[in-house]
Amino acid sequence: xxxxxxxxxxxxxxxxxxxxxxxxxxxxxxxxxxxxxxxxxxxxxxxxxxxxxxxxxxxxxxxxxxxxxxxxxxxxxxxxxxxxxxxxxxxxxxxxxxxxxxxxxxxxxxxxxxxxxxxxxxxxxxxxxxxxxxxxxxxxxxxxxxxxxxxxxxxxxxxxxxxxxxxxxxxxxxxxxxxxxxxxxxxxxxxxxxxxxxxxxxxxxxxxxxxxxxxxxxxxxxxxxxxxxxxxxxxxxxxxxxxxxxxxxxxxxxxxxxxxxxxxxxxxxxxxxxxxxxxxxxxxxxxxxxxxxxxxxxxxxxxxxxxxxxxxxxxxxxxx
Amino acid sequence: xxxxxxxxxxxxxxxxxxxxxxxxxxxxxxxxxxxxxxxxxxxxxxxxxxxxxxxxxxxxxxxxxxxxxxxxxxxxxxxxxxxxxxxxxxxxxxxxxxxxxxxxxxxxxxxxxxxxxxxxxxxxxxxxxxxxxxxxxxxxxxxxxxxxxxxxxxxxxxxxxxxxxxxxxxxxxxxxxxxxxxxxxxxxxxxxxxxxxxxxxxxxxxxxxxxxxxxxxxxxxxxxxxxxxxxxxxxxxxxxxxxxxxxxxxxxxxxxxxxxxxxxxxxxxxxxxxxxxxxxxxxxxxxxxxxxxxxxxxxxxxxxxxxxxxxxxxxxxxxxxxxxxxxx
Numbered sequence: 001x002x003x004x005x006x007x008x009x010x011x012x013x014x015x016x017x018x019x020x021x022x023x024x025x026x027x028x029x030x031x032x033x034x035x036x037x038x039x040x041x042x043x044x045x046x047x048x049x050x051x052x053x054x055x056x057x058x059x060x061x062x063x064x065x066x067x068x069x070x071x072x073x074x075x076x077x078x079x080x081x082x083x084x085x086x087x088x089x090x091x092x093x094x095x096x097x098x099x100x101x102x103x104x105x106x107x108x109x110x111x112x113x114x115x116x117x118x119x120x121x122x123x124x125x126x127x128x129x130x131x132x133x134x135x136x137x138x139x140x141x142x143x144x145x146x147x148x149x150x151x152x153x154x155x156x157x158x159x160x161x162x163x164x165x166x167x168x169x170x171x172x173x174x175x176x177x178x179x180x181x182x183x184x185x186x187x188x189x190x191x192x193x194x195x196x197x198x199x200x201x202x203x204x205x206x207x208x209x210x211x212x213x214x215x216x217x218x219x220x221x222x223x224x225x226x227x228x229x230x231x232x233x234x235x236x237x238x239x240x241x242x243x244x245x246x247x248x249x250x251x252x253x254x255x256x257x258x259x260x261x262x263x264x265x266x267x268x269x270x271x272x273x274x275x276x277x278x279x280x281x282x283x284x285x286x287x288x289x290x291x292x293x294x295x296x297x298x299x300x301x302x303x304x305x306x307x308x309x310x311x312x313x314x315x316x317x318x319x320x
Numbered sequence: 321x322x323x324x325x326x327x328x329x330x331x332x333x334x335x336x337x338x339x340x341x342x343x344x345x346x347x348x349x350x351x352x353x354x355x356x357x358x359x360x361x362x363x364x365x366x367x368x369x370x371x372x373x374x375x376x377x378x379x380x381x382x383x384x385x386x387x388x389x390x391x392x393x394x395x396x397x398x399x400x401x402x403x404x405x406x407x408x409x410x411x412x413x414x415x416x417x418x419x420x421x422x423x424x425x426x427x428x429x430x431x432x433x434x435x436x437x438x439x440x441x442x443x444x445x446x447x448x449x450x451x452x453x454x455x456x457x458x459x460x461x462x463x464x465x466x467x468x469x470x471x472x473x474x475x476x477x478x479x480x481x482x483x484x485x486x487x488x489x490x491x492x493x494x495x496x497x498x499x500x501x502x503x504x505x506x507x508x509x510x511x512x513x514x515x516x517x518x519x520x521x522x523x524x525x526x527x528x529x530x531x532x533x534x535x536x537x538x539x540x541x542x543x544x545x546x547x548x549x550x551x552x553x554x555x556x557x558x559x560x561x562x563x564x565x566x567x568x569x570x571x572x573x574x575x576x577x578x579x580x581x582x583x584x585x586x587x588x589x590x591x592x593x594x595x596x597x598x599x600x601x602x603x604x605x606x607x608x609x610x611x612x613x614x615x616x617x618x619x620x621x622x623x624x625x626x627x628x629x630x631x632x633x634x635x636x637x638x639x640x641x642x643x644x645x646x647x648x
Contacts, residue, residue, distance in 0.1 A: 039469075156331075156335065157335055157338055157339070159580075159628075160335050160339060160625055160628050160629045160632070161339060161625060161628075162584060162587060162621060162624030162625055162627075162628060163584075164584075164590065165587065165588075165590070165605060165620060165621055165624050166343070166621060168590065168605075168606075168609065169343075169347075169605075169609065169617050169621060170346065172609045172610075173347065173609075173612065247476070251478065254478060255478075255591060258478075258480060258591065259590065259591065259594075259606070261609075274478070274480060274481070278480060278484060281484050281488065282488065282492070288484075292478065292481045295478055296476050296477055296478070296481070299475075299476040299478075300472065300473065300476040303472055303475065303476060304472060307472070307533075
């Protein structure tokens with residue numbers, strides 16, 4: 001996931017144009033192409049902002065003066081069924097994004113902390129999926145034979161699982177230990193075959209290239225060939241695929257929390273906030289719109305960035 | 321072809337068996353106790369043992385699994401004496417909550433989910449492929465850019481947001497359509513369609529974008545092939561070139577994702593069904609979860625897996641007809 005937050009410091013250099021591009025490293029070229037594309041630039045900036053926001057959720061919400069679980073009964077109107085006082089769900093200097101009906105909890109603080117939880121789950125689940133998928137894909141593609149047929153069967157089996165239904169079922173009956181950890185594992189369980197297929201296909205096409213043969217003749221062991229020759233050459237598609245996985249993970253986390261089997265209150269997550277606010281969509285639209293807009297922007301930003309990365313790093317879409 | 325089909329059918333059976341075993345084991349291992357739930361709050365330990373025995377939960381897991389598996393094909397008898405009931409093929413057990421065979425519940429709810437899935441699939445194919453093909457043929461123009469932005473945006477909206485906005489805009493504010501309720505297709509096709517129009521739209525918006533993007537890419541690839549140039553060079557009309565040569569090879573990758581999506585959706589769209597209050601399989605599943613109605617959960621999971629596996633098989637077979645290069 002560190003791939004999505006490249007330092008913005010390189011920005012001014014990119015403006016120099018493609019004339020000097022020939023003297024740059026491959027990653028710098030990727031960066032230049034990415035920055036040149038409007039939608040990718042928007043996605044990248046949004047991703048950086050969202051990640052910063054999630055990481056700094058504590059200090060930022062302290063800036064607003066409230067924490068995520070603090071009640072403010074003075075901000076809600078007890079005679080109106082606990083609806084926030086003031087226009088637009090109580091938006092104002094006291095509460096920047098307004099408050100939650102009934103409890104009066106600060107929405108600015110909650111949406112930041114919710115983002116922290118949502119993005120944490122999405123990132124860690126993606127990391128699990130990518131590591132497992134890469135290992136399986138490389139092993140299947142490089143070793144072939146029995147290992148390949150075994151792993152491919154396992155991929156077919158996992159892909160035949162009705163994943164969302166199965167995730168909901170597992171989340172709802174599991175014992176309450178650590179919901180965030182549990183969700184990461186459950187979401188991560190079903191994503192790896194997608195990565196594994198892409199990596200397997202790439203590895204198959206790479207393993208008979210001259211430089212791999214040369215390394216073999218030179219006496220390199222499998223491990224060294226895999227990590228030094230194959231892995232660097234499949235990393236492009238992996239990075240593109242990883243970025244495109246994240247929006248799906250964010251949406252899945254939100255869906256599970258929305259259905260009430262994900263993160264439990266008072267811990268906020270975007271999906272959980274939307275689930276609680278959906279009944280207020282007419283009476284207090286701000287409350288409903290704030291987490292929805294954050295969820296929408298996050299999914300959109302990662303999709304745009306991932307699409308651009310795929311176009312640059314993997315022009316054939318990993319189908320080889 | 322026959323040999324290929326036979327091998328694939330065996331594979332399908334194997335996958336379903338494995339899914340059944342895994343699901344069964346996981347639910348057996350997880351700490352929920354359907355016997356205690358069925359027995360109620362004021363349940364004495366002796367009574368709990370009886371209930372467990374009556375439900376067959378006192379036996380070891382492999383035996384329970386075997387009984388379950390055998391029951392699917394051969395049927396099972398429940399209870400004894402005057403209260404004995406027979407649950408015929410395909411017996412997926414009895415729902416604790418409804419005291420009805422799970423299969424009957426599924427069959428009862430299936431038309432709703434199938435209507436929802438097929439209707440929205442038609443809609444998203446029309447929207448998605450329409451947008452994608454238009455984009456591909458007008459590559460890098462304003463039309464292409466607008467369609468791309470629209471489709472990425474639509475795909476990023478959560479389905480509960482689009483659903484609520486549709487209900488708010490179309491039902492509550494404009495009053496154009498009634499609040500969705502399910503009507504049988506055979507009773508009144510018009511009210512069936514008008515009631516399902518909003519859920520169809522909500523789901524279709526979510527899926528259409530993926531199809532737009534995929535079909536744009538593969539259509540651009542297809543139109544760059546040498547045989548398209550040949551067809552053009554020999555003076556074939558542009559429309560025929562696009563439809564006969566471009567579309568046919570451009571649409572094969574779409575078939576794969578379509579099989580997976582439709583297969584996954586046939587066994588119920590849990591969120592959409594619960595927002596629109598449609599009594600489909602997704603709803604049955606969700607209600608089953610809330611009451612830890614294990615046979616229902618297991619039954620829906622199996623049915624969903626069945627749809628996915630069969631849809632994938634159908635897609636692979638269809639490939640041979642769509643793409644003349646594929647031979648089995």
